[in-house]
Amino acid sequence: MSGYVTQPNTRIQFLPTATLILMGLVFGLVMGLGAPLFTLDLTDRGYGAGMVAANSMMHALGALAMAPFMPLLATRLGPRRAIFLALVGGSVTLLLFPLSSSIWPWFPLRILLGAFCEIILVLSESWLNQITDNHARGRVMGLYSTLLSVGIAIGPALLSVTGRQGNLPFWGTAAILLVAAAATLPPWMVTPPPAAPTQHKLLRYLWLAPIAITATLLIAMLDGAATSFLALYAIQSGWSERAATLLLSVMLLGATVMQVPIGWVGDRTNRRYLLIILALMACGGALLWPMAIRQPALAYPLLFVWDGAFASLYSVAMAAAGNRYRDGDLIAIYALCSLAWGIGSFTGPAISAAAMQASPHGLALFAATLCGLFALLPLLLKKSV
Incomplete structure (x- = not known):
């Protein structure tokens, strides 16, 4: 190493x-x-x-x-x-x-x-x-x-x-x-020796680390969608503006609190299985939004756990990538992840807005669909984790 x-x-x-x-x-x-x-x-x-x-x-x-x-x-x-x-x-x-x-x-x-x-x-x-x-x-x-x-x-x-x-x-x-x-200046900030990526074209890493890059795209799409429209979704379901804003804060708190414990689990278990479980939890949790949004006592804990599981997909996927790739290859993967993040940040809110216009629970269905599709990747691409 x-x-x-x-x-x-x-x-x-x-x-x-x-x-x-x-x-x-x-x-x-x-x-x-x-x-x-x-x-x-x-x-x-x-x-x-x-x-x-x-x-x-x-x-x-x-x-x-x-x-x-x-x-x-x-x-x-x-x-x-x-x-x-x-x-x-x-x-x-x-x-x-x-x-x-x-x-x-x-x-x-x-x-x-x-x-x-x-x-x-x-x-x-x-x-x-x-x-x-x-x-x-x-x-x-x-x-x-x-x-x-x-x-x-x-x-x-x-x-x-x-x-x-x-x-x-x-x-x-x-x-x-x-x-x-x-x-960054003290002498103990020693960096690994510089090494060029083994692949000359950046897009080659899409095939080498598809799960890490797709996880970044997923997080960017749904993070932008949820932060932009979750409060509106709650208001349209009868919540007050103050309560809807609090719901968004509770959701974001879940991502803040749960990532380290889930990372601890990933360090002691198979990260591929953990990614599948987290993606299925996020998919199932989103499917429960239409029912939970009618009862705040259910909505607050559900969104807290949902965003904790959902946000952890990124840190677990990148930990898996760090175990497989080093030096210039890992930096190239992060660079491609940045491109994926930019694409997701632009497209996620737009698609979620269209989904909400098509259905009162379009945001929930959009989130569930993306998380369900992502769960297929570690399930099918066994050698990528």
């Missing part, structure tokens, strides 16, 4: 692992704080929902544009240097936003920010995956995903502390990135 997991000093092993896990928290904080900051700032300037959406899409465009270059970037610079430069670059980019009196420079700046965030996310997660032993990989990757979710949740709260007016939110977020950049 590459990296310092083979070194005898457990303190040295712990420090880089903890640093990279906290990188997930930092990434989540920046995303959770930045999204409402940009939206509200644009609204204050008098721009409508169309302009807000167009500007938000620039972040995704930057991430998608950077994804194919991730293996080359990791090989040329190494993960540590690339992450350091991306953190510094993201910090400088954030400082440029309040300097512009016009909205138009915000579009290329958000593309840049999306590209820098893509580097931070892909290389920190793949680096962490590589240096973690297989017996702990599920828990570690689950913890990374959990802290990322916690960071996204804390971000808006930090915005309420700093206040939204003036430059302080931009300066504060930039400072967080600079602190994270400094955390």
Whole structure:
């Protein structure tokens, strides 16, 4: 195994692992704080929902544009240097936003920010995956995903502390990135030796790691759909706006709480079987939504467990990929997963909106169908897990 997991000093092993896990928290904080900051700032300037959406899409465009270059970037610079430069670059980019009196420079700046965030996310997660032993990989990757979710949740709260007016939110977020950049510099942050992917074409990895990539696509499609339309689905079923919002929060809490325990199970059992069970749980849980939505006492625990099982599909699938692939191959898989995430984020809400127009319970049927289809992959592709 590459990296310092083979070194005898457990303190040295712990420090880089903890640093990279906290990188997930930092990434989540920046995303959770930045999204409402940009939206509200644009609204204050008098721009409508169309302009807000167009500007938000620039972040995704930057991430998608950077994804194919991730293996080359990791090989040329190494993960540590690339992450350091991306953190510094993201910090400088954030400082440029309040300097512009016009909205138009915000579009290329958000593309840049999306590209820098893509580097931070892909290389920190793949680096962490590589240096973690297989017996702990599920828990570690689950913890990374959990802290990322916690960071996204804390971000808006930090915005309420700093206040939204003036430059302080931009300066504060930039400072967080600079602190994270400094955390990559200590000598114990040793990276595995750079290695190019064994496949020359990125799409080849779609056949080598179909379950990890499809799991990412599934998570992106349903995560965007659920966060966008679950509250609306509850309101249309007779819930108050406050109760519907609380239902969404309880659902997201399930993903935060359950990923580490499920990762622990994955470290001690066959991950292929676990993926099948989790996908069937997500499918069955979604089929129960129409019944549970009529009774809040059932809806709250059901959505909590549902999102915990559903969100864990990603961390379990990536832990399995980390056990099979290393170095440049693993980074290439993460890069392709990023492309899948972008596609899913764009298509999921649109398809779910059409499903809700076709049926009152279209969101539930859409979720159940996707999860049921995904369960077939580890069932049929035995050698891919």
